[in-house]
Amino acid sequence: MITGRFLAKLDRLGIAFIILMLAVAIIVPVLALAIPAKSAFAIPPYVVALMGKYLCYALLALALDLVWGYCGILSLGHGAFFALGGYAMGMYLMRQIGARGVYANPILPDFMVFLNYKELPIPWWGFNFFPYAMAMVMLVPGLLAFAFGWFAFRSRVTGVYLSIITQALTYALKLAFFRNDFGFGGNNGLTDFKDIVGFNVQADATRAALFSISAIALVIAFILAKAIVTSKYGKALIAVRDAESRVRFLGYRVENYKLFVWVVSAVIAGIAGALYVPQVGIINPSEFDPGNSIEAVIWVAVGGRGTLVGAVLGAIVVNFAKTYFTGVFPEYWLFGLGALFVLVTLFLPKGILGWLSSLRRKPTPAPPASLAERSTIAEEGGSAQ
Amino acid sequence: MTLARLFAALFLFCCLAAASSAARADPLDDTLGLFLDDKFPQTEKAIGQLAISGAPTGTQILEALADNRLFIDKASKTIVFKNAAGDIFSAKTGEKAANIDEGALKKVRVNNGLRSAIDAAIGSMTLASPDPAKRVAGADAVFKSHDPKDLPAVDAALAKEKDQHAAQALRQARAAILVLSADAPEADRLAAVGLLKERGDQDAQGLLDELSQKAGEGPLKAAALAGLASIKSRLALWDIVQNLWYGLSASSVLLLAAIGLAITFGVMGVINMAHGEMVMLGAYSTFIVQSLLPPAFAQWSLAVAIPLAFVIAGCMGILIERLVIRYLYGRPLETLLATWGVSLVLQQLVRTIFGANNRQVVAPTFMSGSIEVGGLSITTGRLWIIVLAIAVFTALQLVLRATSFGLRMRAVTQNRRMAAAMGISTGRIDMLAFGLGSGIAGIAGVALSQIDNVSPNLGQGYIIDSFMVVVLGGVGNLWGTLLGALTLGVANKLLEPFVGAVLGKIILLVFIILFIQKRPRGLFALKGRAVET
Numbered sequence: 001m002i003t004g005r006f007l008a009k010l011d012r013l014g015i016a017f018i019i020l021m022l023a024v025a026i027i028v029p030v031l032a033l034a035i036p037a038k039s040a041f042a043i044p045p046y047v048v049a050l051m052g053k054y055l056c057y058a059l060l061a062l063a064l065d066l067v068w069g070y071c072g073i074l075s076l077g078h079g080a081f082f083a084l085g086g087y088a089m090g091m092y093l094m095r096q097i098g099a100r101g102v103y104a105n106p107i108l109p110d111f112m113v114f115l116n117y118k119e120l121p122i123p124w125w126g127f128n129f130f131p132y133a134m135a136m137v138m139l140v141p142g143l144l145a146f147a148f149g150w151f152a153f154r155s156r157v158t159g160v161y162l163s164i165i166t167q168a169l170t171y172a173l174k175l176a177f178f179r180n181d182f183g184f185g186g187n188n189g190l191t192d193f194k195d196i197v198g199f200n201v202q203a204d205a206t207r208a209a210l211f212s213i214s215a216i217a218l219v220i221a222f223i224l225a226k227a228i229v230t231s232k233y234g235k236a237l238i239a240v241r242d243a244e245s246r247v248r249f250l251g252y253r254v255e256n257y258k259l260f261v262w263v264v265s266a267v268i269a270g271i272a273g274a275l276y277v278p279q280v281g282i283i284n285p286s287e288f289d290p291g292n293s294i295e296a297v298i299w300v301a302v303g304g305r306g307t308l309v310g311a312v313l314g315a316i317v318v319n320f321a322k323t324y325f326t327g328v329f330p331e332y333w334l335f336g337l338g339a340l341f342v343l344v345t346l347f348l349p350k351g352i353l354g355w356l357s358s359l360r361r362k363p364t365p366a367p368p369a370s371l372a373e374r375s376t377i378a379e380e381g382g383s384a385q
Numbered sequence: 386m387t388l389a390r391l392f393a394a395l396f397l398f399c400c401l402a403a404a405s406s407a408a409r410a411d412p413l414d415d416t417l418g419l420f421l422d423d424k425f426p427q428t429e430k431a432i433g434q435l436a437i438s439g440a441p442t443g444t445q446i447l448e449a450l451a452d453n454r455l456f457i458d459k460a461s462k463t464i465v466f467k468n469a470a471g472d473i474f475s476a477k478t479g480e481k482a483a484n485i486d487e488g489a490l491k492k493v494r495v496n497n498g499l500r501s502a503i504d505a506a507i508g509s510m511t512l513a514s515p516d517p518a519k520r521v522a523g524a525d526a527v528f529k530s531h532d533p534k535d536l537p538a539v540d541a542a543l544a545k546e547k548d549q550h551a552a553q554a555l556r557q558a559r560a561a562i563l564v565l566s567a568d569a570p571e572a573d574r575l576a577a578v579g580l581l582k583e584r585g586d587q588d589a590q591g592l593l594d595e596l597s598q599k600a601g602e603g604p605l606k607a608a609a610l611a612g613l614a615s616i617k618s619r620l621a622l623w624d625i626v627q628n629l630w631y632g633l634s635a636s637s638v639l640l641l642a643a644i645g646l647a648i649t650f651g652v653m654g655v656i657n658m659a660h661g662e663m664v665m666l667g668a669y670s671t672f673i674v675q676s677l678l679p680p681a682f683a684q685w686s687l688a689v690a691i692p693l694a695f696v697i698a699g700c701m702g703i704l705i706e707r708l709v710i711r712y713l714y715g716r717p718l719e720t721l722l723a724t725w726g727v728s729l730v731l732q733q734l735v736r737t738i739f740g741a742n743n744r745q746v747v748a749p750t751f752m753s754g755s756i757e758v759g760g761l762s763i764t765t766g767r768l769w770i771i772v773l774a775i776a777v778f779t780a781l782q783l784v785l786r787a788t789s790f791g792l793r794m795r796a797v798t799q800n801r802r803m804a805a806a807m808g809i810s811t812g813r814i815d816m817l818a819f820g821l822g823s824g825i826a827g828i829a830g831v832a833l834s835q836i837d838n839v840s841p842n843l844g845q846g847y848i849i850d851s852f853m854v855v856v857l858g859g860v861g862n863l864w865g866t867l868l869g870a871l872t873l874g875v876a877n878k879l880l881e882p883f884v885g886a887v888l889g890k891i892i893l894l895v896f897i898i899l900f901i902q903k904r905p906r907g908l909f910a911l912k913g914r915a916v917e918t
Binding site: 074076148151152154155156157158159160161163164165167168169171172175176178179290294297298301331332334335337338339340341342344345346349 | 650654655656658709712713716717718719720721722723725726727728729730731732733734736737849852853856887888890891894895897898899901902903905906
């Protein structure tokens with residue numbers, strides 16, 4: 001049993017996480033739909049949508065943790081993969097509107113009629129077909145990540161340089177998608193969705209179902225990520241993170257290791273975006289903003305880098321705080337977020353999870369950060385002789 | 386007898402002539418009378434008459450009319466005008482008019498059609514001005530309006546013109562009129578086409594274009610088309626030069642914004658995401674200086690703002706280095722995150738203090754306006770920014786090459802551990818380098834405040850471009866940064882006319898992503914053993 005072997009590798013925290021997520025996936029829809037609205041246990045529909053959104057962010061954080069926490073690739077452009085997945089889903093949803101749009105054109109979405117398109121542009125072909133759209137959700141971010149990673153890792157672009165060009169990537173995509181003639185709705189993006197596989201997007205039951213699907217997707221992605229990082233391959237990944245050139249000198253093809261995990265991570269991010277769009281009802285080019293991608297990095301840092309569960313925890317905690325504080329003190333949230341970046345990097349380098357585990361057992365294993373530090377110093381020392 | 390009758394007739398004729406000239410003692414009165422009606426056709430006629438009257442107050446009246454300063458004094462039925470200060474003068478004599486009741490004044494109305502008539506009239510009147518520069522301006526105005534009515538005035542002015550430059554302008558104005566007037570001799574019109582071709586600007590192009598469409602087949606049309614083609618290629622050439630200039634100007638801004646980043650990145654290997662906010666702080670320092678200085682010293686505001694911005698942004702940089710960055714040594718990616726956090730805090734801080742709205746920074750007079758060089762228009766403000774960028778670059782090179790601090794800084798950039806072993810206090814160098822880089826960003830902010838909106842998001846717009854410059858140029862030395870800024874700025878502006886601003890930027894970003902594959906450490910990479918894996 002392959003699954004059995006995976007489960008054997010899961011630690012207690014991971015098992016607890018999977019059980020919790022599956023429980024949430026069942027309980028939340030029940031509380032939202034079956035319990036009368038007046039009951040104290042009932043969950044209002046907007047909360048379901050909000051929690052669904054958090055889960056999508058958690059999925060993005062998980063993807064980011066896979067590359068940053070285990071392979072040392074700090075991507076400041078994961079929002080691009082997220083948004084591309086979101087756009088693929090958005091295109092499917094736009095095609096589902098059909099003749100119900102303002103201009104009642106059965107083929108062309110409203111913005112195309114408005115911009116005087118005569119026929120559907122080729123990139124939009126096939127998006128009315130759900131399996132094709134879902135394939136695109138994974139293929140588009142995956143292929144972009146493959147092309148980008150193939151070039152970047154082969155020429156050994158690492159560290160800060162890599163972070164900067166990932167940021168340039170998402171910035172370039174943002175500029176492109178902002179253009180009206182790029183053919184994806186320009187700055188208004190895609191919105192006004194009606195149906196998803198025949199169900200009304202706005203309906204409470206659909207919302208609840210999307211929430212459950214997000215939770216299940218999170219569990220599947222978690223198991224996949226855990227399987228990757230606990231495998232032999234994962235060991236090599238961690239070695240790459242801590243001392244890339246040593247691994248290369250030992251004969252490993254470092255770029256292939258990096259490329260694989262990079263593409264997997266991009267695909268997960270794309271799926272997160274695809275689940276996000278129907279739940280928030282809109283996708284526009286501001287999702288490509290470099291600021292969003294950097295914010296996703298801080299979720300991982302807050303929860304605990306290189307722990308997977310921590311990334312999910314961080315995404316949910318930070319976004320919950322964001323929702324709360326932007327509601328109560330809107331002008332101070334940026335202070336809070338900024339301070340969070342600084343304080344977490346300074347005082348909680350291992351995140352909430354690392355901090356909790358260090359509270360529990362005194363003798364802590366060597367943290368990844370200091371390991372990396374020691375190895376670079378050793379290498380520098382070695383090369384300076 | 387017949388002689389007597391002849392004399393009598395002559396006498397009578399003389400008397401009549403005298404009487405009529407007494408009745409119309411001054412044609413200016415008639416002209417001004419037309420203004421009294423305050424009807425557009427009459428006013429237009431009056432403008433035409435004024436233009437050829439040669440009346441000493443003519444220009445003043447027309448200028449007043451264009452500025453809505455010409456009034457009908459209903460009490461005395463005369464025309465008066467005010468000067469900019471509000472004093473009232475008689476239109477007839479040009480002398481200060483006393484005892485005028487402001488309440489009885491009624492504005493002479495003008496519309497857009499009249500305004501262009503006024504401009505043309507002023508143009509033809511200034512042809513007779515004693516100042517050659519004014520005559521040139523007048524000739525240009527006639528050139529633009531090319532109204533056949535002005536031809537006699539132009540011819541008259543041309544006959545007496547001694548100044549070469551003004552004569553050239555007048556000949557061109559004459560050509561502009563002739564080239565489109567169908568009843569002029571063909572030889573004259575052909576010569577006019579030649580003159581227009583020589584002038585070769587957009588107006589000349591417009592005239593020739595019109596001619597080539599109107600003229601029937603023949604030598605004239607052929608000449609017009611040939612002239613048009615020559616002007617087009619000339620303008621295209623100037624267009625490229627103009628775009629190069631824009632590129633140079635964009636490069637200077639990029640250089641100012643990126644050079645500080647290159648220093649901090651070079652010395653410490655960390656990317657300061659709050660660098661854009663240092664630029665923003667510099668811009669706000671300019672704003673503060675400008676609002677605090679008394680208006681009499683407004684010309685000097687930049688002289689105060691540049692050192693102040695350097696100090697403010699530099700101190701902020703040192704503060705960040707001492708409080709945050711030095712604890713993250715050896716963890717460049719974490720530093721990136723922490724400085725991003727700092728940038729969010731600084732942005733929100735400025736937004737809380739100064740408000741989210743854009744702040745206006747007024748350029749001092751010596752920085753406004755523009756210079757025309759051939760077909761090239763150079764904005765003075767941009768020119769000064771280029772000067773500032775060159776000055777900053779030179780000063781920085783001097784600091785790096787000629788001071789002990791610069792030597793130490795270069796040592797730390799090249800090999801931190803070895804530098805430390807030689808007794809250089811690397812911590813102190815880090816702090817000072819960070820302060821220096823941030824301070825230069827502050828100076829960049831002063832420059833940017835002159836050409837961009839001063840808002841809390843100011844820095845955000847430049848940070849990614851600055852990174853690109855550093856990535857392209859490498860951190861080996863400042864020449865790389867200069868080359869990177871020039872490449873990006875000029876390439877961006879040369880691409881813009883063909884593909885648009887946004888697509889041009891995307892193309893460049895993609896180019897950099899590909900470039901970095903070939904040269905992962907930029908154009909001027911550090912070489913040697915110290916370069917980490």
